[in-house]
Amino acid sequence: MPVLDEERHLEDSVRQVLEQDYEGRVEVVLAVGPSSDRTEELAARLARADPRVRTVPNPSGRTPDGLNAAIAASRGEVVARVDAHAEIPPSYITTAVRVLDETGADNVGGIMDARGTTPFERAVATAMRSPLGVGGSRFHVGGGAGEADTVYLGVFRREALESVGGYDPHFSRAQDWEMNHRLRQQGRRVWFTPDLVVTYRPRSTVRRLAAQYRGYGRWRRVVARRHPGTANARYLAPPVMVAGTLAATVVGLRWRPALVVPLGYAAAVTVGGWVVAKGETPAVRARVPLAIATMHWAWGIGFLTSPASLADGWDDQIR
Template identity: 80%
Template structure:
């Protein structure tokens, strides 16, 4: 659909929501305050939250007719996304997370880039910004190839076609042509869906003009759990789509396997300890290098953050049960 007063396509923003009482009001307000001149609607897919998320959502629907809600009983992200998309009507569908912070020109820029490039999905930079020393250390690691590899949505780069993007602003026709998000993937659903989109001849486009503020995990335990699940579900993608696990995704599990084996061997043959000790030295030196300009209390935490991200991803990938790759099986 297109607006009756402009030649711009109608935009539907979909937002999966679970336990987001603290952020939901601000996130929705940022969407409603966009400078986009076309018609705009927001659909919130409400999971079974334990806080006051539902009350906040009800206030938002009463205060603005552009905001609607749908139920997401499972609370899982792909289920919520699909439910919200099914309830929308816009020619363009934009995914926005309830804890993301988007600039005022996010939608107008995304629609312009869609029209200029002919792409089917457009996304930009996942700009990690921390407040505490630990969060700032995570942000440093997330913006470096040493932490997360060379994906442009993490480290930036020139505009162009890519494998996947952060969040995404889609042409509805392309999204529907591949059946939307696979409900099996509790994690990595963006990467998996974009893989199918590209396989069907679609184009996924990165532009540095789009910058979304991302708030990192606040503790080592939460960071470990996050990247453990990333690694676990990236292995599921590799099993479902053979040939997609490139060197960047295999680096962490290879390091975990090699360091663990060398440490065991090193109990009897000390020279083998050069492997885990070499990794330790590289993480400390690399962390110190990529955090140049940060306060000492942040720089001191970056090696810990890097090691947490590497080891949790690698362990998750290596220990991911084969049963997770079976179609229809829920975690």
């Protein structure tokens, strides 16, 4: 578990791992970054309170560095990635190990079940569970079990992780997709199962959501540069939308019919957002179009403005 500024969630996240119903031995390795809150103090206290919990330093605070440090310090034949923002059910490890055994897969994962508390968080969660917001990835919207390009978090065979050298420390974002791509290049199997459902807590403000999705777009462009041919239509849709909408808006200043493009996008997001939020409160439904548009535009702008230097090793970690 890589942790940075996670005072609010860390104790609950660790408790959920320690309360797993798995019959084998479980250990928790916390890779602790230089936090601005009491995360480091809390992690140390948790380690003192339970011998199953250990900490390792992550001086850079970057996710791939923390993951690799925690993996190196762990001892099990199965390695489960858990995030402090995620909430795993008691049967998570038991189910994952069973699916690993039944399928022969090298990494298994399930559904990223976004759930919010405030109206905006619930709007973001609604958008994240909808193809209109994030496309058709099964770990977002659900679906049948089977091989997948990537999965949420992941429960791995240690041997498979070691065979590809773990997470590429270059990737501040998209490190899961990139590492799973290398697993699949080796002929290994990444498996999605709807039997694993992990509660995810979305960003709480428009600014934080935009920063998150801008980072996703920027780093997904780096993956496309590193691994040509991996950018499919779903990943290209947001940057194409941004470029097309902006161009049509500029043309529309002189030729009004072109404004049908930005107006059509706005109408589609508004109506679509209301439809996917059916059953939610009016306060949530009113915010879903904003959440969807923020995700689309931030991802698309991030992809379009991603500098080539990122692929060469320059890092712009967004915390």
